Amino acid sequence: MRKYTTLPGVAAVVAAALISFIPSMPRLLASLLLLASLCFFVYWTRGNIIYSKAMKALRGRGKNGKSAEELFEKALKTGIPDQYAIFASSILLAGKSNEIAAAALQPLTESKDDRTRGMAKSTLSMHYWFSGSHDK
Secondary structure, X not given: OXXXXXXXXXXXXXXXXXXXXXXXXXXXXXXXXXXXXXXXHHHHOHHHHHHHHHHHHHHOOOOOOOOXXXXXHHHHHHOOOHHHHHHHHHHHHHHOXXXXXXXXXXXXXXXXOXXXXXXXXXXXXXXXXXXXXXOO
């Protein structure tokens, strides 16, 4: 789903490495590029962090506060890898018929990966069954 999202962070790390080997360039510039790459990586992986918190809450080991369903919804909105999105959607659909889960599954039904496409279609069919849309 998010194929080239880490490219800016990787480019910043490579640029920082190249700049650090040039003696006339200030070290502050390389440090700023490394900080920028860190920001990119944290920004693009924040969905995975939320997903892991949701998994802890699902197992009952999470801190009191948001429920697992709320965290899975937030992770789906933030963006997570395809396999995580399918699992989070199935958890949301098992708890309640949720349009956020169906919206996350819809683009996955046209994935190039056969396994992802099949799992997304079967999970989406569960949503259609619960919502009464038997024709879909």
